[in-house]
């Protein structure tokens with residue numbers, strides 16, 4: 001099942017048709033020390049032209065000098081392009097920027113879902129109230145990355161997480177849309193719900209102001225692990241923003257369980273897309 005609700009700014013392009021050059025962060029026209037405009041398929045990946053920029057394998061800096069690249073770029077080195085057979089590009093406009101997302105219908109995690117556009121709309125409309133500038137944010141189930149990109153553009157320090165298979169495409173979209181146009185380059189990290197949380201995200205070193213989640217609740221078998229993960233990532237002061245399209249009775253069952261552990265506020269509803277956006281803060285009583 002592929003989501004249908006789209007941002008009103010979306011234009012669709014056939015995978016066989018080259019997408020027009022957009023005013024995005026990595027546009028070669030605009031950026032000094034630029035990367036080439038990304039390919040419409042990841043076959044060419046990212047081509048480094050100057051020192052200090054990314055190589056095809058996602059590493060930064062000139063060959064043999066990888067120890068000189070920024071730590072945030074180093075954390076991206078291990079990811080390779082996700083090998084989907086076909087791609088399309090979807091265009092969005094949030095926070096005053098055109099955002100190009102490379103999607104594939106071959107994976108749920110490679111398509112922007114309606115909860116993502118709803119959450120982005122909320123973030124851009126409430127940036128100051130949410131105090132997003134320099135805020136530490138982790139997104140779970142980030143998929144193709146739209147929410148993390150918008151949060152980065154709005155000034156936050158973002159870590160986008162998902163299953164290993166979708167990280168290549170996620171990294172591609174993040175870099176294409178944020179490199180050299182955000183205060184903090186977003187990071188990509190594997191996070192499988194309920195797995196290795198203490199090991200990979202020890203509470204002593206990882207604190208988040210916000211945990212973001214869009215359309216992570218649907219018909220899958222990991223809902224309990226998802227809730228465990230949401231709880232684990234929240235410490236005192238952390239706010240969880242969860243946007244979801246509600247379709248199935250199991251979605252409402254999850255919401256009931258969510259409300260048992262989080263003080264929950266319905267922040268916004270998007271009736272055309274059946275999306276609800278909740279704020280949750282962990283109950284400490």
Ligand SMILES: C[S@@+](CC[C@H](N)C(=O)[O-])C[C@H]1O[C@@H](n2cnc3c(N)ncnc32)[C@H](O)[C@@H]1O
Pocket residue numbers: 108109110111112113114115116140141142143144145162163166191192193213214215216218220222
């Ligand atoms: C429906 S997609 C939503 C993607 C994105 N948040 C959006 O709204 O466009 C669900 C996402 O959750 C991820 N996911 C599913 N099961 C997961 C698990 N067990 N651990 C981590 N991520 C998972 C998928 O890879 C996918 O990216």
